[in-house]
Amino acid sequence: MKKVIMMASVASMIDLFNKENIKILKELDSEVHVVCNFDFGNITSAERITEFKKELECENISYTNLPIPRNIFDMKNIFRSYRELKHFLKDKDFSLIHCHSPIGGVLARLAGKKYRSKGLKIIYTAHGFHFFKGAPIKNWLLFYPIEKYLSKFTDTLITINKEDYKIAQRFSQTHLEYVPGIGVNTEKFSTSAVKREAVRKELEIKSEDFTLISVGQLSKRKNHAIVLKALSEIKDARLKYIIVGFGELETELKQMATDLNISDRVFFLGYRGDINELLHASDCFIFPSLQEGLPVSLMEAMAAGLPILCSKIRGNVDLIHQNENGLFFDPLNEKDVTKAIHSIMTYNKNKMSKNNLARIKRYDKKVIEKEMIKIYKTSLY
Structure with a gap:
C-alpha cells in the first residue's frame, strides 16, 4: 500500500477542495495522511473543522496538525512547521x-526535496498564483521567483486556469498539467429539494424581489464592499443582497450596510450548509472578487442555472463569456458594478441560465476525477 500525504496550509482547504482527491487515492489502494493547520486560519467554522476531523477518523485517515500560517511573514510558525514536517517525513x-x-506548497517541497531521490513524488496544485495580470509588482518580485525556484522540486505542477498554465510553462517542473478546478457536482446543484418560495419566506424576501447572492469569505479579496456601495446607489427596495460566509470583515461590512441605509436589503447569513437551496432561491450570482484561481462558488452558481455578474479577472474569464452566460464589471469601479446590476435586472436571464447549464458540464466533477486518476496513477506507479 502506497503512503500519501495530502497537505495544505489550513484544514478547510482539504475539507472544501480535496475530499474527492482523498477518495480517489484510497480507491487506488493508498494510505492517506492529512497534514495541515486545524487550529487557525480556516475559512469554515470551528464546528465544521471538528466535524471534519471526525469524518477523517471514521475513514481511518490519520491527520497531523502543523501551525502553518496564512501570512508569509509569520516566519516563526513557518520555520516551526518546516521542522515538524521534516521530522514527520523522516523514516x-x-x-x-x-x-x-502557497505556504503549504513551499513547506512540502522544501521538506520533501531530499526524499525525491528515494522515490518520493511531489504534486503541487496552484489554486491561483499570487502573481497574475494586474497584480501588484511586489507580488511578482516576491512570489514569482519562489514558485520558479520550487518548480525544480516539483514532479507535477497542476494549474487550474489558463493564465497560470501559460506562466507555468516557463518553470522547471517535470510535468505540467491543466486541470480546470476541483469540479462541481452539476447534478446536485441543478435542482433543489426545498422550494424557492419556502427559502425566500424564511428570509422574508418577497416573490417580486430581485435577489443577488454572493458566497465567499468576508475578506478584502472577496470585495463585497463594492456591491454594498452599488446597492446604495440603486433606490429600489425590491433589490436584495444575500451574503453567505464569514470572515475578518464581517463587522465592518455590517456597519457599512447600516451607514449606507441598506441594512434592510442585505442579509448576512454566515456559514451555511444549504448553499444549493439559497442559490435556487436567488435571481443572480454576483462575484466581485479581486483575485481568484478558478472559483468553485461561481461554478456552483452556474450549475444552479443562475446568470452571473462578476469581475473580469483571471479564472472568471475561463468560465464566463460576456453577454452569453454573464456580464463582467470592473471590481474597483462602483459605477460599473451599478450599471451591471441595472443591466442584469432587465436582461434575458433564461438565455444565460441555459448557457450556464450547458457550459458547466465540462467542469463536472466526473470529468475532473478522470484527470486526477491519470495524474495519480502516473505519480504512484
Missing part, C-alpha cells in the same frame, strides 16, 4: 505528497 517512506496553497 516514514511516503510515495507521494500532494500539496496545496
